[in-house]
Structure formats: structure tokens, C-alpha cells
Amino acid sequence: xxxxxxxxxxxxxxxxxxxxxxxxxxxxxxxxxxxxxxxxxxxxxxxxxxxxxxxxxxxxxxxxxxxxxxxxxxxxxxxxxxxxxxxxxxxxxxxxxxxxxxxxxxxxxxxxxxxxxxxxxxxxxxxxxxxxxxxxxxxxxxxxxxxxxxxxxxxxxxxxxxxxxxxxxxxxxxxxxxxxxxxxxxxxxxxxxxxxxxxxxxxxxxxxxxxxxxxxxxxxxxxxxxxxxxxxxxxxxxxxxxxxxxxxxxxxxx
Amino acid sequence: xxxxxxxxxxxxxxxxxxxxxxxxxxxxxxxxxxxxxxxxxxxxxxxxxxxxxxxxxxxxxxxxxxxxxxxxxxxxxxxxxxxxxxxxxxxxxxxxxxxxxxxxxxxxxxxxxxxxxxxxxxxxxxxxxxxxxxxxxxxxxxxxxxxxxxxxxxxxxxxxxxxxxxxxxxxxxxxxxxxxxxxxxxxxxxxxxxxxxxxxxxxxxxxxxxxxxxxxxxxxxxxxxxxxxxxxxxxxxxxxxxxxxxxxxxxxxxxxxxxxxxxxxxxxxxxxxxxxxxxxxxxxxxxxxxxxxxxxxxxxxxxxxx
Amino acid sequence: xxxxxxxxxxxxxxxxxxxxxxxxxxxxxxxxxxxxxxxxxxxxxxxxxxxxxxxxxxxxxxxxxxxxxxxxxxxxxxxxxxxxxxxxxxxxxxxxxxxxxxxxxxxxxxxxxxxxxxxxxxxxxxxxxxxxxxxxxxxxxxxxxxxxxxxxxxxxxxxxxxxxxxxxxxxxxxxxxxxxxxxxxxxxxxxxxxxxxxxxxxxxxxxxxxxxxxxxxxxxxxxxxxxxxxxxxxxxxxxxxxxxxxxxxxxxxxxxxxxxxxxxxxxxxxxxxxxxxxxxxxxxxxxxxxxxxxxxxxxx
Numbered sequence: 001x002x003x004x005x006x007x008x009x010x011x012x013x014x015x016x017x018x019x020x021x022x023x024x025x026x027x028x029x030x031x032x033x034x035x036x037x038x039x040x041x042x043x044x045x046x047x048x049x050x051x052x053x054x055x056x057x058x059x060x061x062x063x064x065x066x067x068x069x070x071x072x073x074x075x076x077x078x079x080x081x082x083x084x085x086x087x088x089x090x091x092x093x094x095x096x097x098x099x100x101x102x103x104x105x106x107x108x109x110x111x112x113x114x115x116x117x118x119x120x121x122x123x124x125x126x127x128x129x130x131x132x133x134x135x136x137x138x139x140x141x142x143x144x145x146x147x148x149x150x151x152x153x154x155x156x157x158x159x160x161x162x163x164x165x166x167x168x169x170x171x172x173x174x175x176x177x178x179x180x181x182x183x184x185x186x187x188x189x190x191x192x193x194x195x196x197x198x199x200x201x202x203x204x205x206x207x208x209x210x211x212x213x214x215x216x217x218x219x220x221x222x223x224x225x226x227x228x229x230x231x232x233x234x235x236x237x238x239x240x241x242x243x244x245x246x247x248x249x250x251x252x253x254x
Numbered sequence: 255x256x257x258x259x260x261x262x263x264x265x266x267x268x269x270x271x272x273x274x275x276x277x278x279x280x281x282x283x284x285x286x287x288x289x290x291x292x293x294x295x296x297x298x299x300x301x302x303x304x305x306x307x308x309x310x311x312x313x314x315x316x317x318x319x320x321x322x323x324x325x326x327x328x329x330x331x332x333x334x335x336x337x338x339x340x341x342x343x344x345x346x347x348x349x350x351x352x353x354x355x356x357x358x359x360x361x362x363x364x365x366x367x368x369x370x371x372x373x374x375x376x377x378x379x380x381x382x383x384x385x386x387x388x389x390x391x392x393x394x395x396x397x398x399x400x401x402x403x404x405x406x407x408x409x410x411x412x413x414x415x416x417x418x419x420x421x422x423x424x425x426x427x428x429x430x431x432x433x434x435x436x437x438x439x440x441x442x443x444x445x446x447x448x449x450x451x452x453x454x455x456x457x458x459x460x461x462x463x464x465x466x467x468x469x470x471x472x473x474x475x476x477x478x479x480x481x482x483x484x485x486x487x488x489x490x491x492x493x494x495x496x497x498x499x500x501x502x503x504x505x506x507x508x509x510x511x512x513x514x515x516x517x518x519x520x521x522x523x524x525x526x527x528x529x530x531x532x533x534x535x536x537x538x539x540x541x542x543x544x545x546x547x548x549x550x551x552x553x554x555x556x557x558x559x560x
Numbered sequence: 561x562x563x564x565x566x567x568x569x570x571x572x573x574x575x576x577x578x579x580x581x582x583x584x585x586x587x588x589x590x591x592x593x594x595x596x597x598x599x600x601x602x603x604x605x606x607x608x609x610x611x612x613x614x615x616x617x618x619x620x621x622x623x624x625x626x627x628x629x630x631x632x633x634x635x636x637x638x639x640x641x642x643x644x645x646x647x648x649x650x651x652x653x654x655x656x657x658x659x660x661x662x663x664x665x666x667x668x669x670x671x672x673x674x675x676x677x678x679x680x681x682x683x684x685x686x687x688x689x690x691x692x693x694x695x696x697x698x699x700x701x702x703x704x705x706x707x708x709x710x711x712x713x714x715x716x717x718x719x720x721x722x723x724x725x726x727x728x729x730x731x732x733x734x735x736x737x738x739x740x741x742x743x744x745x746x747x748x749x750x751x752x753x754x755x756x757x758x759x760x761x762x763x764x765x766x767x768x769x770x771x772x773x774x775x776x777x778x779x780x781x782x783x784x785x786x787x788x789x790x791x792x793x794x795x796x797x798x799x800x801x802x803x804x805x806x807x808x809x810x811x812x813x814x815x816x817x818x819x820x821x822x823x824x825x826x827x828x829x830x831x832x833x834x835x836x837x838x839x840x841x842x843x844x845x846x847x848x849x850x851x852x853x854x855x856x857x858x859x860x
Binding site: 279282283285286289290292294296297299300301303304306307310311314357358361362365366369370375378379382383384385386388389390391392393394395396397399400401421424425428452453454478482483484485488489490491511514515518519521528531532535538539542546 | 575588590657677784786814
């Protein structure tokens with residue numbers, strides 16, 4: 001079934017270099033609104049690099065170069081965006097939970113404060129809204145002053161998701177968000193991701209094909225810097241067009 | 255998972271106005287750029303201070319620093335004064351400090367890293383060395399005055415000064431040597447034991463040669479600290495004007511930093527003493543430059559051999 | 561064969577002696593500490609026996625007055641505190657900004673070039689700074705502050721501040737660089753600028769190291785001797801004016817040892833009392849710094 005959602009990200013002829021090393025070759029891809037797009041592939045295939053190009057996190061690394069174009073709602077994110085503006089619209093959740101060493105409340109309020117929200121009453125509402133949306137409100141509502149580092153890994157990751165939601169982005173990038181978590185915490189996050197789909201566009205890198213199968217609408221398979229196949233998740237897993245994709249998903253790969 | 259039933263309106267309500275946020279971004283980026291420049295200026299400031307300091311000292315020394323000044327004897331008359339005896343004093347002082355700190359410092363480091371069993375004594379010495387490193391140098395002067403000067407009857411001789419300075423820079427040498435010894439890979443020690451070598455032989459033939467560049471670097475840096483130290487020597491009671499050129503470690507002496515100190519104080523009498531002080535500072539800084547360059551060269555040449 | 565056995569036996573005897581010998585040498589550092597404490601306490605005790613506490617905590621310092629000398633240490637403590645505060649007003653902001661710059665704003669390659677420039681400031685002997693303060697900074701400041709004395713606490717305070725910048729920068733930079741990269745990425749991912757990331761996330765995360773660097777810098781300023789001896793004078797008047805001369809505890813020690821106070825007089829013992837005070841001050845500071853680092857070290 002082809003969805004009628006509009007295109008959020010459009011990536012055309014994209015190359016990516018770390019110094020002399022070409023990490024991505026001629027990537028063409030469309031990411032649609034309110035869908036979950038999963039990026040899979042063996043480690044070092046460029047899927048994380050691709051994800052991090054979408055909110056220009058790679059800008060932080062020296063000697064990187066992006067060619068081709070990536071547009072968000074039709075605007076080139078490398079040429080016509082201030083990187084700060086871009087990141088307000090495109091949030092990111094990382095592999096390892098990385099709450100700031102401060103209280104739960106301050107973690108969530110961090111982003112809104114940057115954007116000029118000073119009023120306690122408004123911040124309170126944003127914090128509650130974000131924590132609820134990240135399905136952790138009930139667990140932490142009584143000790144919002146507690147240091148976020150004191151929480152369990154799964155809770156920390158949901159705090160990080162809430163922190164990202166608090167900035168009210170349109171797109172959320174997730175870089176293997178459950179790889180550092182136990183199975184129960186992983187399931188909670190997966191449920192949460194499904195819930196978030198209603199309001200956000202989600203791009204998720206995962207090393208876990210079952211996870212991609214469970215949560216995503218579309219899946220992109222990367223191999224050695226190339227996009228091998230991109231289609232509906234059901235189709236990609238049940239009836240892959242490319243032999244390499246089939247080898248990978250059936251575990252015959254390397 | 256407990257399904258949180260959040261009402262649609264609450265869930266999607268936006269509190270941040272994207273347009274305002276966008277306007278703020280411009281302001282935030284500007285503040286960031288201002289801070290960037292300001293932070294960079296701190297480095298410029300450091301460089302500027304160094305340049306101004308060195309420029310002024312060189313300026314004051316011009317016309318005074320010549321071969322006659324370096325090879326001449328001290329004199330009450332500024333225009334006749336030379337610092338041969340002062341240089342000799344510093345040299346003899348270092349002739350005491352270098353072997354003493356090297357011997358004691360390296361032996362302590364070997365004991366700490368190769369012999370002590372990470373127990374109470376090990377911890378005690380480590381804490382002790384860390385604390386000694388933070389004791390003001392003037393306090394070492396009091397120790398030297400009381401123990402070496404009066405108790406041992408060494409007075410204000412080169413030996414008393416040298417031993418005092420040795421204790422002062424000992425922590426530097428110990429710590430540097432410990433680091434250097436730690437950096438020698440265990441596989442080398444094991445190989446040595448495997449060949450039937452005893453512990454002491456292993457230390458002498460394997461560990462020390464491997465750690466030598468690090469030990470040398472640390473020791474040279476410690477020496478360059480010692481050569482510029484003034485307070486402990488002043489506290490020892492070095493006489494104000496010594497005309498005789500010292501030849502042995504029991505002689506009274508003056509050294510570069512002390513002479514700078516006295517000449518700076520004498521600036522009140524006539525401005526020419528400032529020129530003498532400046533000229534002596536150039537000699538001192540020159541010596542430090544040579545020592546530090548040597549340390550850097552040794553470090554770069556032998557770094558990461560393993 | 562005989563010779564080899566003999567050599568082995570000699571070697572094994574030496575082998576047994578070595579640890580003991582090394583321990584004996586290693587204990588020199590401990591003896592040094594004991595010596596310092598012993599020296600200060602013994603000689604200071606003569607002083608404390610003779611001089612009542614009420615006098616020590618008075619503002620009247622006249623150690624050389626032949627009739628009824630007075631040993632109020634408040635002027636010295638005031639001098640030490642004033643110069644140290646001025647030094648920190650210079651070193652804390654500049655040192656911290658330099659640390660933030662080196663840790664968060666420049667690339668590693670640039671950092672390796674720039675950090676040594678800051679550290680060069682620590683390699684200049686204090687006597688050179690003393691000369692610089694007295695011969696350059698004081699005359700320079702006089703142009704703006706006509707009432708400034710030839711000896712004053714402002715100029716050596718500033719120069720001492722410059723000298724201790726590297727202590728603040730080095731340790732703060734280490735603490736900030738040690739904050740894990742993922743925390744930094746989290747902040748950037750939320751749309752923080754570099755400055756916001758540095759000030760609102762990295763600095764709070766590294767705060768224990770930063771505070772420890774301040775404490776160590778203060779400790780260093782309190783113990784610094786030559787700059788203040790040369791440039792802030794030996795006035796024993798109690799004053800709060802930074803354009804006037806003051807004497808620090810360290811400068812008092814220098815004045816008294818290089819002066820003529822004979823051994824055994826109260827004046828002579830007073831310098832050990834001041835030394836003890838100084839030792840306790842700096843030791844407390846150094847221990848405090850260690851405590852802060854240990855207590856608030858964050859495990860990520």
C-alpha cells in the first residue's frame with residue numbers, strides 16, 4: 001500500500017566523504033511525513049552517517065564533505081538553513097542514553113529555555129507534555145528534581161526522547177536507540193516509537209532486523225556506502241528485489 | 255506498557271512559536287560568535303603579555319648585555335658589574351640539584367612502581383608527594399634555613415641552597431619518572447623474567463632504559479624550575495653582594511634569580527640597576543629556553559617508541 | 561664455575577637489599593614533609609607561647625619596634641587575601657574562557673598549538689614577573705591611577721593573576737574535555753550553539769574540576785612570594801586600599817629571613833608562625849581541591 005503522506009526529506013545524488021574516504025555514494029531517497037523509516041545494514045555501511053547528515057550532526061566532525069542535495073520540505077538543509085534552525089525541527093535520540101547531568105526537569109526544560117520560554121508555568125506544561133508523550137511521566141512525576149543520571153538506562157533513554165520532544169520538532173532521528181537497553185526497556189521504547197508516529201516523522205537506524213520489521217513503515221538497506229534497496233518494510237522483508245538484500249535479511253551475509 | 259491516554263489537543267499543542275524561535279536563533283548565533291571572538295582574545299592576551307614582557311626586558315637589557323657583562327665580576331658600580339660569579343653560582347647550584355633529585359627521584363619512582371605492593375606505604379608516599387608539590391616554595395626555604403642552614407651548619411652555602419631546591423622539585427621528578435616507568439610495557443618485563451633475569455636486573459636493564467627519555471624530560475623541566483626559583487634561596491639568607499666567584503659547593507654564592515631580585519630592589523637607588531636586572535633576566539630566560547627546548551626535543555624524539 | 565656461583569650469590573644478596581635501599585630513599589619525601597611540619601610547629605610554638613592570640617589577631621604589626629614590639633597578623637592576612645582576590649579576578653575569567661575556548665571551540669590540532677602558549681605563562685620564573693610588575697605594570701597603571709603608589713597591591717595582584725591563568729586553564733580544560741562526547745552531541749542535537757553547549761551543559765558537567773582549578777589557583781596565589789615581595793612593598797599598616805602597599809605573609813617571611821632578626825628572638829620565631837599559617841592555608845586549599853574532585857566526580 002502506497003501512503004499518501006507528503007515528502008518530508010528528499011535526498012538526491014548524495015555523496016559523503018570523511019577526508020578521502022567516501023562513506024556514502026549517490027544516495028537517493030524520500031522520507032515521508034508521519035512514517036517510520038528504518039535504516040538497516042551491517043556496521044560501517046553508512047546508515048548512521050546518513051542519519052546524522054539529516055540534522056547535520058556530522059558538521060561536528062572535521063574534514064567531512066556532503067555533495068548532492070538534502071531538502072527538508074523543499075528547502076536545502078546544507079545551503080539554506082542555519083544549522084541551529086535545522087536541529088530545532090529535526091531532533092535526535094542517540095545510541096547511548098545521554099541525559100545531561102542535571103535534574104529530570106532541567107533536562108526536559110533545556111530545549112524550551114534555549115528557545116526563550118522562561119515562564120515556569122509554561123515550562124511545567126511542556127515538561128509534563130513531553131514526559132507523558134515519552135511514556136515516562138508516571139514513573140518520574142514525583143521526583144522531577146532528581147538527577148537524571150540516577151535513572152535506569154531505559155528510563156534515561158525515554159528522558160532523552162522527552163527532551164527531544166520538548167523542542168517540538170517535526171522529525172526525530174534515532175540512532176540505534178535501544179542497542180544499549182535490555183529487552184523489556186527495548187519493547188517499551190518500540191511501543192513509544194509507534195505512538196510517536198502519529199505526530200512525528202521518524203527515521204531510525206537499527207542493527208536489529210526484527211525491530212525494523214516490528215516498527216517501521218519503510219526500510220532502507222545500506223551496504224558499503226550504497227543504498228541497495230528501499231521499499232515498504234513488509235515488501236523488503238518478504239520479497240526483496242535485490243539479491244544482496246535477501247542475503248542480508250536471511251542472515252547469509254558475511 | 256501502560257497506554258497513556260493523552261488527549262489529542264494536549265498532545266499536539268505547541269508552546270514554542272517557530273517564528274519567534276527562528277528570530278531567536280539569529281540572536282543566539284550572534285551571541286555565540288561574540289563569545290567565540292572574546293574567548294579567542296584570551297589566547298591573544300596571553301601571547302600579548304608574553305610579548306610585552308619579553309620585549310620590555312630585552313629593551314631594558316640592550317646596551318648592558320654583552321660579553322663583558324657575562325664574564326665580568328660583580329661590582330657596586332652598575333656600569334662595571336658583570337655576572338660571571340652569578341652564573342657560576344647557578345651552575346654549581348644545579349650541579350647539586352641535578353644529581354640529588356635524579357637519584358632520589360628516580361629511586362623513589364622505582365620503589366613506587368616496581369617494588370611497593372600498592373599498600374599503605376605506597377599510598378602514603380603518593381599522597382605525601384602530591385601534597386609536597388602544593389607547598390609554597392618559601393616554606394621550603396624555611397625548612398632549608400632550619401635544617402640545612404642551621405642544624406647541619408651549612409649556612410647559606412651552595413650545598414644548603416642546592417639541597418633545599420632539590421627537595422622543592424623532587425615531586426616533579428618523582429611524578430615524571432613514575433609516569434615514564436608506567437609507560438614501559440609489561441611484556442618487556444615479562445620477557446626479561448622469562449630469560450631468567452632477576453627483578454633488579456630487569457629494572458636496570460629493561461625498565462630504566464625504556465623510561466629514560468621520560469625521566470630525562472621530567473628532570474630537565476624540574477631543573478628549569480629550580481634554576482628560576484628565588485624565594486627559598488632568599489629565605490636561606492644569601493648575602494646581598496658577593497664579589498668572590500664561587501668554586502666549590504661549600505662557598506657562599508649568589509645565583510641568577512637572587513641577583514635579579516637584589517638589583518630590582520636597588521632600582522630605587524638608580525634606574526641603571528633595572529638594566530642590570532633585565533640583562534640578567536635575559537640570561538636566565540635564555541637558559542630556560544635552552545633547557546625547555548632540550549626537554550621538548552627529547553620528548554618528541556623518543557615519544558611512543560612502543 | 562666457582563666465580564659464577566660467587567657472582568650469583570652476590571647478586572642475590574644485592575637483590576634482597578634493593579627494596580630496603582629504595583624504600584629508604586623513597587622515605588626522603590616523607591621526611592621532608594615531617595621536617596616541614598616539625599620545623600614550623602616547633603619554632604612557631606615559641607612564638608605562640610609568648611604572644612597572646614588577641615595580639616596576633618590585631619591590626620598592629622610592628623615586629624622591629626625596640627620597645628614593646630607588636631605581632632598583629634591581620635595586615636599580613638589582609639595583604640595576602642587582597643593580592644589573591646585581585647589575582648583570581650584576573651585568572652578566573654580569563655583562565656576559564658581560555659579553557660572553554662580550547663576545549664569546545666577549536667579543533668584538536670589547533671588546541672595542541674594554542675595550549676602550550678597559555679602554559680608558557682606558567683614557565684616564566686616568578687622573579688621575572690616581579691620585575692615586570694614593578695618596572696612595567698605599576699608605571700603603566702600610574703598613567704590611569706595617578707594616586708597609585710610605587711608599591712601597591714593592584715599591580716602584583718594582576719601580574720600574579722596572569723601567572724596563575726595556566727592553572728585554571730589547564731585543569732578546567734582537562735575537566736571539560738573529559739565530559740563524554742555523547743553529552744556534547746545531545747546538546748548540539750537540541751539545537752544549542754557552541755556557547756550554549758559549553759556554558760549550559762559542559763561547564764555544569766565539569767564544574768567540580770573547574771572549582772578545583774580555582775581552589776588550586778588561589779592556593780598558588782597565597783603561596784606566591786617574589787612578585788608580591790618586590791611589587792607590593794613591606795608596609796605593615798592595615799589598609800583596604802588596593803592602590804597602597806601591603807605586605808603579604810610570604811613577603812613578611814622573606815623580609816625577616818633576609819633581615820637581621822637574630823635567632824631566638826620573638827621576631828625570628830614570628831616568621832615560623834607566619835610560615836605555619838601559610839602552610840595550613842595552602843594545605844587546606846589543596847586538600848579541599850582534592851576533596852571536591854573526588855566527591856563530585858561524575859560517573860557517566
